[in-house]
Amino acid sequence: MAIVYEPGIDVAEFEAVARAADRETDSVRLELINGRLRAKTAPDGNHDWIVNWLLLLVLSLGRGLMLHQGRGLQVGSYRKGRARPDGVLAPTDTFLGAGEWAPAEQVLMAVEVTSRDSDTNQRDRIEKPAAYAQAGIPVYLLVDRDSKEVVVFAEPDEARYQVVHRYAFGHEVVLPAPVSMTLDTTPLVERLG
Secondary structure (H helix, E strand, C coil), rough: CEEEECCCCCCCHHHHHHHHHHHHHEEEEEEEEEEEEEEEEEEEEEEHHHHHHHHHHHHHHHCCCEEEECCCCEEHHHHHECCCCCCCEEEEECCCCCCEEEEECCCCCCEEEECCCCCCCHHHHHHHHHHHHHCCCCEEEEEEEECEEEEEEEEEEECEEEEEEEEECCEEEECCCCCCCEEHHHHHHHHHH
């Protein structure tokens, strides 16, 4: 279940609310996108499997990169947004010493896997691509379980990604520079149907 509050919360208020929510529950993650406080429920097992599958692929490259999970990022216009991507591809030591909401400057790719809640369309397909592009994250990878496709967003400008490629599950997905890798998505079909 997604909860959406109307605009009006500032970053400091949001961070205080998010800290309190993190202490109280493991089943809700809070984000601030376009001035709106968003809450989404904890991911299911298939969601977790996809993120871990991507983590293992990244580690197998041996390029000093890590798919950091649960990392809070400063995103959106003038960094006034706060997002927790399902995964953040960055050099292994990028977030050492960082606070809960780190700058996105060294992030190569943000990863989201669609959830089974009513807000996933607005959040993952509309707001997150805009926020990640505004933050200058070079690649946004969306694993869309509803449409059974992987969507690669690339070449961000100040408002959106200029290039979008869609790949059906089971096909090879080309991730452009600076990620520069190819994903064989056959396991998504084999494991998830």
